[in-house]
Amino acid sequence: MAGRTTDRCDIAIVGGGLAGGLAALALAAKRPDLDVRLIEPGPVGGNHVWSFFDSDIAKQDRWLVAPLVRHHWPKYDVRFPSHQRSVRMGYKSITGEALAEAVAAALPDGAVIADRAKHVAPDHLLLSRGGRLSAKHVIDARGAVKFPTLVCGWQKFVGRALTIKGGHGVERPVVMDATVEQADGYRFVYLLPFDAETLFVEDTYYSDDPDLDIAAIGDRITAYAAAQGWELAATGREETGREETGVLPVVIAGDFERLWPASDRTARIGVRAGAFHATTGYSLPDAVRTAAILPDLAGRPDLPAILRDRAAAAWRRQRFYRMLGAMLFRAAEPDARYRIFQRFYRLPAGLIARFYAGRSRTADKLRILAGKPPVRVGRAIAALRSFDWQ
Numbered sequence: 200m201a202g203r204t205t206d207r208c209d210i211a212i213v214g215g216g217l218a219g220g221l222a223a224l225a226l227a228a229k230r231p232d233l234d235v236r237l238i239e240p241g242p243v244g245g246n247h248v249w250s251f252f253d254s255d256i257a258k259q260d261r262w263l264v265a266p267l268v269r270h271h272w273p274k275y276d277v278r279f280p281s282h283q284r285s286v287r288m289g290y291k292s293i294t295g296e297a298l299a300e301a302v303a304a305a306l307p308d309g310a311v312i313a314d315r316a317k318h319v320a321p322d323h324l325l326l327s328r329g330g331r332l333s334a335k336h337v338i339d340a341r342g343a344v345k346f347p348t349l350v351c352g353w354q355k356f357v358g359r360a361l362t363i364k365g366g367h368g369v370e371r372p373v374v375m376d377a378t379v380e381q382a383d384g385y386r387f388v389y390l391l392p393f394d395a396e397t398l399f400v401e402d403t404y405y406s407d408d409p410d411l412d413i414a415a416i417g418d419r420i421t422a423y424a425a426a427q428g429w430e431l432a433a434t435g436r437e438e439t440g441r442e443e444t445g446v447l448p449v450v451i452a453g454d455f456e457r458l459w460p461a462s463d464r465t466a467r468i469g470v471r472a473g474a475f476h477a478t479t480g481y482s483l484p485d486a487v488r489t490a491a492i493l494p495d496l497a498g499r500p501d502l503p504a505i506l507r508d509r510a511a512a513a514w515r516r517q518r519f520y521r522m523l524g525a526m527l528f529r530a531a532e533p534d535a536r537y538r539i540f541q542r543f544y545r546l547p548a549g550l551i552a553r554f555y556a557g558r559s560r561t562a563d564k565l566r567i568l569a570g571k572p573p574v575r576v577g578r579a580i581a582a583l584r585s586f587d588w589q
């Protein structure tokens with residue numbers, strides 16, 4: 200766009216985060232005939248580590264993320280006060296830097312526009328620094344917005360890369376270490392061993408409120424490291440700048456029509472389209488699925504309607520997970536929430552994999568709910584009755 204006030208392309212993707220970056224990569228690989236632009240004011244991918252289970256991604260879609268994987272492990276662990284387990288399931292991390300490199304290599308010069316869109320419409324956008332870009336389709340991938348129409352609890356966290364003198368001894372990811380003191384709802388520590396001395400440590404809370412006290416949680420990360428007997432050489436913040444914070448909605452109820460009104464005819468993908476797991480807040484599995492089908496749909500005039508129908512169907516499929524959110528936040532005492540996860544992690548590995556992929560079968564759902572859940576039954580029934588489960 201440099202030097203021009205108007206420009207034209209086939210597909211303009213607004214937002215070069217996870218969903219927008221993957222969509223650009225898929226289109227560049229499968230539809231090199233299309234003129235695709237990616238509008239992103241910050242670094243493509245940002246300062247992010249996104250992780251996923253192998254079972255989150257269908258075999259035929261793995262080509263899209265394979266070049267972005269920077270860490271992989273064949274198993275992961277969970278630790279609870281009365282249950283510990285290793286699950287034989289591949290776990291992988293991709294990074295924002297890897298996404299940025301892949302996008303830079305795949306898209307022609309000038310296709311990434313380092314600017315913010317100040318107005319987004321189905322067939323054009325206006326850039327903050329001036330200029331208009333017309334497109335056959337604009338795809339809105341601007342990520343999280345405030346979700347005032349959702350009823351939710353929160354999964355919030357602070358994560359830091361720690362450098363540990365002499366090594367940390369953690370061989371594989373610990374997806375939940377809930378043996379820590381419980382606070383502010385369900386608390387667990389998440390560990391990713393990047394190399395023998397570098398460990399990403401994330402202190403996480405399933406909390407009733409979205410407030411994040413970064414300093415206090417940072418102190419807890421330091422205390423956790425001390426309790427393991429680790430001697431810190433430096434924290435990621437000082438050394439590499441690798442610090443992540445997140446406040447993700449754990450959705451209890453919400454109306455898709457209000458999240459993405461039918462009157463908004465701009466195509467959307469990613470969190471902007473409501474495409475995230477209601478219990479975990481994770482969006483990578485859906486972002487990959489959507490990016491992988493985009494090349495076949497890009498030429499269709501009804502692309503926005505197709506994407507909206509898909510997002511609406513995905514939202515309906517998340518109903519069960521929203522119901523679990525109600526159990527978690529409305530029926531369980533905050534300091535007993537960990538028992539729900541402890542119980543869940545006694546279930547078969549296949550069921551756990553399908554849960555994270557958002558693909559639980561009817562039998563899985565019955566199994567998750569069967570027996571005596573560690574919540575007050577009266578409260579659970581009241582919580583379940585109070586929403587219409589849209």
Ligand SMILES: Cc1cc2nc3c(=O)[nH]c(=O)nc-3n(C[C@H](O)[C@H](O)[C@H](O)COP(=O)(O)OP(=O)(O)OC[C@H]3O[C@@H](n4cnc5c(N)ncnc54)[C@H](O)[C@@H]3O)c2cc1C
Pocket residue numbers: 213214215216217218219238239240241244245247248249250251314315316317340341342343443444445446447468469470471480481482483484
């Ligand atoms: C710290 C953190 C860690 C997470 N880890 C995981 C994980 O491990 N696995 C997982 O599946 N999910 C994870 N999630 C949840 C979710 O998958 C991520 O938030 C994911 O990045 C969402 O993807 P997205 O593309 O929808 O939005 P984003 O990745 O947030 O991308 C949106 C992009 O749009 C850009 N943008 C915004 N406004 C404009 C504008 N006006 N014009 C142009 N560009 C604009 C932003 O700069 C940003 O780059 C995590 C979330 C957080 C916050």
